[in-house]
Amino acid sequence: MDYSGILTIAALVILVLCSGFFSSAETAYTSINRARIKHMASEGDRRAEKVLKLAENYDNLISSILIGNNIVNILASSLATVFFVRIMGGSGVSVATAVMTVTILLFGEVAPKSIARATSDRLAFALYPAVNAIVKLLTPFNFLMGQWQKLVGRLAQKDDAPAVTEGELITLVEEAESGGEIDEHESELIRSAIEFNDLNVEDVLTPRVDIVAVHVDDDMRTVAMRFSESGYSRLPVYEDDMDDIVGILHEKDFYRSRNLLSLRQMMTKPVTVMEGTHLSDMLKLLQRTKAHMAVVMDEYGGVLGIVTLEDILEELVGEIWDEHDEVVEEFQPMPDGSWRVDCSASLDDLREKFGLKGEYESVTVNGWVLEAMGTFPQTGDRFECEGLDVLIERIGKRKVEWIRVREKMQN
Template sequence: MIIALDNIKFMSFDIHDFVGLIILFVLLILSGLISGSEASFFALSPHDIDRLKSKDNKKGAATITLLKQPEQLLGSILIANNFINIGIVLLSSKITSSLIDFSNAPTIGFVFQTIIITFLILLFGEIIPKVLATKQPYAFSLRMTSTFTILNKIFKPLNTVLIKSTSIVNKKVGHHKNNMSVSDLSHALSLTEEHEIQEDKEILEGIVKFGKKSVVEIMCSRLDTIALDCNESFTTVIQTINNSGYSRIPIFEDTFDNIRGVLYIKDLLAHLHKGNTFRWQTLIRPPFYIPENKKIDDLLEEFQKTKIHMAFVIDEYGGVSGIVTLEDVLEEIVGEISDEFDEDEKNYTKVDNDTYIFDAKTLLVDFLRDLHLDEEYLDDVKGDADTIAGLLLEIKGDFPLVKEKIQIRNIDFIVEKMDSRRIIEIRVIFKS
């Protein structure tokens, strides 16, 4: 039977169309579930993730496993959703053609089969499921965990190809974009010099350069570290604490390379009344080691996770080259941090407008900052040096003599004091 309505003809409804509509309905539900999964998995809050970790069953552990591989999960979601949506489009087109004849009204047929069907797919297969899933992401993701554990295994070969191709594009495009953004920001900051926002400018510059620095550039050398041998008496420990004013003291045994841990002064407060026989060594906390080449942004993240404020820096031979604290890291962004107990200390004495006397162990990063020079000013000559003394040794290749002058660009470095193995003071003269 054919019913004519203007230029559109409606065909009779048979069992094949009925089965097709049921399949189409099932596909829409599947599309909605998968779209909702995408929203729920990636909308989980830190609190939800903690609940999943504490959930003592296989489903919670399986959800965490999926979240640890977000690229695999997202790949499975997109592949499954695309396959289902293609099936919906093809099936809906076939059912529409068998029920309605648009041959005499092709424009209406185009609008119906593209715009209306696409709208229905977006509404019931994307928008509504995602809105509902984001309201209850924890429950929704738990229900869909088993499904995506299976889909991850099925789509693993295709996912691998997609992820590798994406990583290649990211390396070629994303890295260049990041470099440009840092460069642009640095240039923008340089334009603010004449404006009255110097403090904000310095903080922003610190953030820009933060990820480039390694701990060896900001650490306190072992020679300048106040530490205690674990065989010292309790009286000596108290005296050292009083004299230093520090809240944490590194503890070693026989040599600084044999670190036993860190003594927190707050742990001693309850034992101050005890005599010299008190075993203060029982209060020592375990040490936290890091390599010299660790970037300070990674170290800050580790400090946050471990709730530790001091780390021991290890060189390539396994020796302890120094210590670095949370305060050292933060000062690279906000500048010098002082409290009411800190004395005003400078690494240098200003003789006149062009002459300074510097402590030879001053870090190059602090030296350049004190003299308002660019951090890249000495990059082509400093080599592996981290201090002013190290810079002179790097350039000369030997120990300089007292009063010996070494010129670097428009700066004269003159050795003022030294002992048999160490440069102590350096005169710095700017030449106009």
């Protein structure tokens, strides 16, 4: 082998190493822990500031790395082809293609990227001077590439396509939780905030049949007993019937003025909203009116239920208990393998618990039972639905209170 052959091989080795450099730089800078680097920069680490600045200029960084990587790969392939053709003649083209494909794949891609992924932060610091110099050197090319990218992006972009969908955000949160970056409680809070705008007042309201209220002409003793028995600090006040809620009575106002004023004088005007109102809009309305309770109306003017500020906040932060609340598990496992289910529970919770797939109009388990049976049941009635054997365990005045659910054995 003559001197030129040795120089060619040396040049090929250098080009493959350069390919490995660009590949490792790409992986290192796309895999760095930005939160950690940002924290280091905030504490005065100048190297971390430089690395973070370079990483945040993502388009220029990746464009420079890809341009450099393509240049060295093309040069290496061309040089190898000339070298093998000189030695082997016409068949040298095929040999050069095979040899360089394997060489670049192993030593210019797989190995460097594997190492960079395992040591991304450390490698990003080590490669910074060289990568930064290359980015500055290729600035004119990056500008042209950026303009081309914007042109192609405008042609291909759909106006109605969201930058990030809700599902993608939730997936990112789940990945952060599984990676240990956030704990389960933080993950649940973030997911609740993301999904908050999808919820309507029907998802959280207390149904009409469960409303604890007082009549506008009830005597003070009856009202006091209702406050004491319910444990609530506010009670709706109705006149003719429950479709005619005329006010909201605060416990503090009642005990302060019951010997001086009538219920009509003590109660405040109720805030009313229509069914279908988004929870985010409901929250803004309660904040604007400084109210803690609102009456939800249907399209015919009837009362669907009531929604409180606490109901809305619980959708964001989970169940809020005070010292007077009796903690009742909505799903209670029984010794025989069945589940005792509180029918005021959300149908979504039942769906998640037992894997229900059907589409139902109901919001609560009680509504689902009535929808599935098509009539108001009696204690002891049974029905089957989606592989579940359901026993009506307890009936209230106007609703099913408890059911017993057993999953049927699959053949």
